[in-house]
Amino acid sequence: MDKKEFIIRQLGRTKNKRYEAYVVTRIIHLLDDFSIKFITQQYISRPEGRALTDLFFPQLKMHVEVDEGQHLKIDNIDKDKIREADIVNATGHEILRIDVTKSFDDINSNINEVVEKIRTRRDRDTITPWDIDAEFNPQTYIDRGYIDILDDVAFKTIKDACNCFGHTYSGYQRAGASHPNPEIMLWFPKLFPNGLWDNQIYDDEETIIERNEDNEKAKTHIISHINNMEKHKHQRIVFAKVIGNLGDILYRFKGLYKLDLNESSESEGLVWKRTATRVKTYA
Amino acid sequence: MDKKEFIIRQLGRTKNKRYEAYVVTRIIHLLDDFSIKFITQQYISRPEGRALTDLFFPQLKMHVEVDEGQHLKIDNIDKDKIREADIVNATGHEILRIDVTKSFDDINSNINEVVEKIRTRRDRDTITPWDIDAEFNPQTYIDRGYIDILDDVAFKTIKDACNCFGHTYSGYQRAGASHPNPEIMLWFPKLFPNGLWDNQIYDDEETIIERNEDNEKAKTHIISHINNMEKHKHQRIVFAKVIGNLGDILYRFKGLYKLDLNESSESEGLVWKRTATRVKTYA
Numbered sequence: 001m002d003k004k005e006f007i008i009r010q011l012g013r014t015k016n017k018r019y020e021a022y023v024v025t026r027i028i029h030l031l032d033d034f035s036i037k038f039i040t041q042q043y044i045s046r047p048e049g050r051a052l053t054d055l056f057f058p059q060l061k062m063h064v065e066v067d068e069g070q071h072l073k074i075d076n077i078d079k080d081k082i083r084e085a086d087i088v089n090a091t092g093h094e095i096l097r098i099d100v101t102k103s104f105d106d107i108n109s110n111i112n113e114v115v116e117k118i119r120t121r122r123d124r125d126t127i128t129p130w131d132i133d134a135e136f137n138p139q140t141y142i143d144r145g146y147i148d149i150l151d152d153v154a155f156k157t158i159k160d161a162c163n164c165f166g167h168t169y170s171g172y173q174r175a176g177a178s179h180p181n182p183e184i185m186l187w188f189p190k191l192f193p194n195g196l197w198d199n200q201i202y203d204d205e206e207t208i209i210e211r212n213e214d215n216e217k218a219k220t221h222i223i224s225h226i227n228n229m230e231k232h233k234h235q236r237i238v239f240a241k242v243i244g245n246l247g248d249i250l251y252r253f254k255g256l257y258k259l260d261l262n263e264s265s266e267s268e269g270l271v272w273k274r275t276a277t278r279v280k281t282y283a
Numbered sequence: 284m285d286k287k288e289f290i291i292r293q294l295g296r297t298k299n300k301r302y303e304a305y306v307v308t309r310i311i312h313l314l315d316d317f318s319i320k321f322i323t324q325q326y327i328s329r330p331e332g333r334a335l336t337d338l339f340f341p342q343l344k345m346h347v348e349v350d351e352g353q354h355l356k357i358d359n360i361d362k363d364k365i366r367e368a369d370i371v372n373a374t375g376h377e378i379l380r381i382d383v384t385k386s387f388d389d390i391n392s393n394i395n396e397v398v399e400k401i402r403t404r405r406d407r408d409t410i411t412p413w414d415i416d417a418e419f420n421p422q423t424y425i426d427r428g429y430i431d432i433l434d435d436v437a438f439k440t441i442k443d444a445c446n447c448f449g450h451t452y453s454g455y456q457r458a459g460a461s462h463p464n465p466e467i468m469l470w471f472p473k474l475f476p477n478g479l480w481d482n483q484i485y486d487d488e489e490t491i492i493e494r495n496e497d498n499e500k501a502k503t504h505i506i507s508h509i510n511n512m513e514k515h516k517h518q519r520i521v522f523a524k525v526i527g528n529l530g531d532i533l534y535r536f537k538g539l540y541k542l543d544l545n546e547s548s549e550s551e552g553l554v555w556k557r558t559a560t561r562v563k564t565y566a
Contacts, residue, residue, distance in 0.1 A: 002387075003387060004386070004387035004390075007305070007387070008301060008302060008305050011304060011305055011308070012301070012304050012305070018291060018295070019291060021294060021295050021304070021308070022290070022291050022294055022295070025294070025304070025308035025309070025312060026308070026312045029308060029309045029312035029313055030312055030313075030315075032313075034387075103287070104285075104286060104287035104290070104317075107287075
């Protein structure tokens with residue numbers, strides 16, 4: 001998908017709100033700077049829970065919410081959809097609001113202010129221009145030296161994620177891969193019940209629970225992991241398999257997690273706790 | 284419906300083409316002048332047939348077509364829909380095209396050129412600013428002294444059309460009304476088969492055929508009209524009942540028509556020929 005295609009599809013997405021298309025297209029066209037990436041209808045994870053924002057600028061860590069006077073937007077979200085969705089970490093993000101219950105002139109003034117704020121942030125942060133090819137290319141992150149949760153990194157394939165850590169795969173399908181540090185494993189889980197595994201990630205993304213849906217298999221798996229540290233690494237770099245907002249599969253970086261031996265149990269499952277939100281990359 | 288509502292609904296309409304939303308919203312937001320009225324997906328009548336344009340500026344008589352490389356767009360139009368649709372007379376209108384098969388940068392340059400052309404036309408013609416209340420108010424046309432086909436005039440009710448010709452109705456539902464000139468009648472027909480009348484208007488809108496769907500009634504009606512000029516006026520000012528593009532009922536001015544005694548017959552029906560595209564209004 002090239003930039004033209006991506007932009008057209010983002011702006012053409014089904015509207016949840018009456019005024020969303022007006023506000024979102026007006027901001028994008030008045031901003032008139034396609035070196036700034038944007039995403040429409042982005043799920044975000046915050047300490048107080050998950051939510052959906054109408055417009056998201058990943059480089060600037062800014063969101064725009066079209067405010068139609070509803071309360072507690074999170075309540076309106078389809079819980080099933082959110083589990084599989086591409087969810088970005090919104091720590092340190094700014095959320096701007098457009099109140100569309102106001103007059104037409106007021107809405108347009110409000111949009112102008114938001115566009116000005118976006119421009120100011122762009123000029124202050126001197127962002128790297130949006131390059132749709134580079135952002136999915138492992139070499140970008142190898143050159144940068146790290147992958148950070150604040151950059152909302154996602155790959156299109158497992159092999160691309162692996163290749164940020166010393167691999168040179170041309171294809172790779174398994175849910176685990178090795179890491180230059182022998183105590184760490186790369187993990188590509190689905191973080192929702194999927195018929196085989198009943199995995200979960202907490203809203204704050206600090207904790208992941210891993211458990212087989214079959215009780216017998218779950219027990220064997222859990223005991224083996226807890227007891228055999230040689231065979232089963234107790235640290236994992238996690239790229240969760242998610243559905244991007246254009247319906248594409250993505251593997252989104254979630255951080256480095258460590259097995260919590262105290263909280264893990266046969267009944268609970270394996271409990272993984274996040275220990276880092278930035279990891280080193282390897283050529 | 285106020286201007287805010289009208290604009291939101293026009294921009295939020297279902298897209299027929301992949302790039303339509305992008306091009307249309309970009310033109311409207313970059314133009315950034317809501318004193319210029321716009322309509323999306325407007326049916327137009329031209330001597331060579333009817334067509335649908337993606338964006339129409341009535342005050343400027345300019346249209347924008349999003350060109351995805353299809354041929355003969357008229358063939359893609361639902362013939363049933365077009366009969367009932369709000370169709371404006373496109374004589375003397377200009378049609379600008381945006382070729383969306385080009386690169387993203389080329390599309391955006393092309394849109395900038397179109398916006399510049401629209402601004403130039405606006406400044407050249409010094410238009411009356413778009414006033415959504417005034418355009419449906421009979422007083423506007425009484426003050427102007429006439430109704431002209433080039434202004435694409437439509438009313439929301441029959442009484443509003445009547446009140447441009449000396450009436451002071453607060454309600455009126457019949458399909459005919461009197462005119463200060465006793466030789467003229469006001470007529471509010473559906474110009475498509477509707478279960479009672481099988482009326483038709485030609486693509487060039489110069490000819491209307493009026494015929495009852497019941498053969499016996501048709502004959503009586505036709506003979507009575509042809510023979511009894513006292514009872515049945517042989518000149519009619521026509522406001523056709525149409526479906527506006529937001530689904531609202533409108534009565535659109537089509538001109539002054541005169542009964543063609545040579546062409547009218549029991550088998551053909553009454554044949555009305557247009558004799559004027561501008562008519563005088565009365566206080």
